[in-house]
Amino acid sequence: MKTIIITGGAGFIGSHVVRLFVNKYPDYNIVNLDALTYAGNLNNLSDIANAPNYTFVKADITDFPSIVEVFNQYKPDGIIHLAAESHVDRSITDPFAFIRTNVMGTCNLLHAAKELWKADMEGKRFYHVSTDEVYGALEFDGTFFTENTKYDPHSPYSASKASSDHFVRAYHDTYGLPVVISNCSNNYGSHHFPEKLIPLAINNIKHNKPIPVYGKGENVRDWLFVNDHARAIDTIFHNGKSGSTYNIGGNNEWKNIDLITLLCSIMDRKLGRQEGESAKLITFVTDRAGHDLRYAIDSTKLQEELGWKPSLQFEEGLERTVDWYLNNEEWIDNITSGEYKKYYEEQYKNR
Numbered sequence: 001m002k003t004i005i006i007t008g009g010a011g012f013i014g015s016h017v018v019r020l021f022v023n024k025y026p027d028y029n030i031v032n033l034d035a036l037t038y039a040g041n042l043n044n045l046s047d048i049a050n051a052p053n054y055t056f057v058k059a060d061i062t063d064f065p066s067i068v069e070v071f072n073q074y075k076p077d078g079i080i081h082l083a084a085e086s087h088v089d090r091s092i093t094d095p096f097a098f099i100r101t102n103v104m105g106t107c108n109l110l111h112a113a114k115e116l117w118k119a120d121m122e123g124k125r126f127y128h129v130s131t132d133e134v135y136g137a138l139e140f141d142g143t144f145f146t147e148n149t150k151y152d153p154h155s156p157y158s159a160s161k162a163s164s165d166h167f168v169r170a171y172h173d174t175y176g177l178p179v180v181i182s183n184c185s186n187n188y189g190s191h192h193f194p195e196k197l198i199p200l201a202i203n204n205i206k207h208n209k210p211i212p213v214y215g216k217g218e219n220v221r222d223w224l225f226v227n228d229h230a231r232a233i234d235t236i237f238h239n240g241k242s243g244s245t246y247n248i249g250g251n252n253e254w255k256n257i258d259l260i261t262l263l264c265s266i267m268d269r270k271l272g273r274q275e276g277e278s279a280k281l282i283t284f285v286t287d288r289a290g291h292d293l294r295y296a297i298d299s300t301k302l303q304e305e306l307g308w309k310p311s312l313q314f315e316e317g318l319e320r321t322v323d324w325y326l327n328n329e330e331w332i333d334n335i336t337s338g339e340y341k342k343y344y345e346e347q348y349k350n351r
């Protein structure tokens with residue numbers, strides 16, 4: 001019986017990873033460690049909340065003594081670390097929250113794992129989930145980020161993730177901690193918090209509100225279906241080489257304005273609106289400070305070494321995502337009204 005602690009399991013990507021592991025590995029104890037910040041929502045996991053191999057622990061990774069306590073109680077064989085402050089715009093207004101959680105929080109986990117495992121690191125694994133944003137920005141020149149691209153972060157968010165990546169490698173090189181890192185491109189799919197571009201746009205289109213597009217909408221992102229990211233994490237956690245880094249991406253670059261135009265047309269069809277109706281909501285607004293121009297991932301290493309590849313075409317994934325949001329109006333309405341926080345914190349406070 002293996003015990004795996006997944007941090008940030010109540011968030012967008014974390015909840016997909018927790019669900020995959022709980023369902024696929026009935027012989028693993030999956031412990032979801034999450035502080036339930038504004039981005040954490042246990043409603044994301046209501047379908048597996050009572051599974052016998054699942055436990056939720058409310059804990060804050062910035063609090064070292066409570067992390068040590070949880071590690072001593074559950075004695076994990078593996079840690080999959082996703083907990084983070086994840087939104088670039090918030091990092092511009094409150095960089096210290098990102099330094100505390102993404103840098104200090106990661107260091108707390110690394111140190112607690114080193115102490116717990118120091119007598120015998122055989123069979124143990126610390127998996128750090130990171131982002132392509134650590135590599136900085138590309139021009140429109142057909143190049144890609146590889147695992148060897150020099151780090152060049154521009155936002156407080158990406159700088160905090162870059163810093164955490166360096167600490168993960170330092171714990172491997174200095175203390176022999178068995179680590180693995182992945183750097184992934186933009187995810188999309190169900191349970192995505194509506195401050196991020198795609199769910200924000202879906203929600204605004206539904207309510208006939210303006211869709212804010214930063215600058216001229218020329219920036220490019222490489223979009224990957226969240227379930228494909230969760231599958232990659234499963235593959236890398238089990239088969240990745242200790243001390244290695246793997247890039248994960250969809251090979252699916254879209255200019256923001258083209259993506260939003262496609263989304264508008266899908267929404268017109270789903271909502272029975274005239275073609276072109278939703279696109280009238282597109283509103284160009286002041287650009288994000290330090291806005292990275294283009295991200296594009298080369299995931300050849302992961303594909304060739306471990307046999308992973310993306311499963312879905314973007315148009316199909318986007319259509320499925322729109323369907324999920326339209327069929328789960330309560331999920332998004334609860335978030336936008338702030339009601340879910342009160343309800344779930346009350347329900348889970350004694351667990």
Ligand code: NAD
Nearest residue numbers: 008010011012013035036037039040060061083084086187
């Ligand atoms: P999210 O914001 O949706 O979820 C973050 C989760 O972490 C929440 O459940 C939150 O409650 C929890 N959390 C935050 N601070 C915490 C703390 N101090 N202690 C314990 N828990 C805490 O984030 P996401 O988009 O699911 O991203 C998850 C991870 O994947 C992050 O590390 C992010 O950098 C990385 N990532 C995200 C993307 C993306 O497109 N969203 C792409 C690549 C990598």
Ligand code: DAU
Nearest residue numbers: 086087088131132133185186195196197212213214219256
């Ligand atoms: O690349 C991986 C990263 O992707 C992750 O590490 C981050 O956690 C995740 O938030 C995401 O970062 P982005 O900044 O790329 O995602 P976001 O959804 O905020 O923005 C996507 C693009 O859309 C970006 O170019 C900014 C633009 N944008 C965003 C918002 C919220 C807009 O034009 N309008 C908006 O309202």
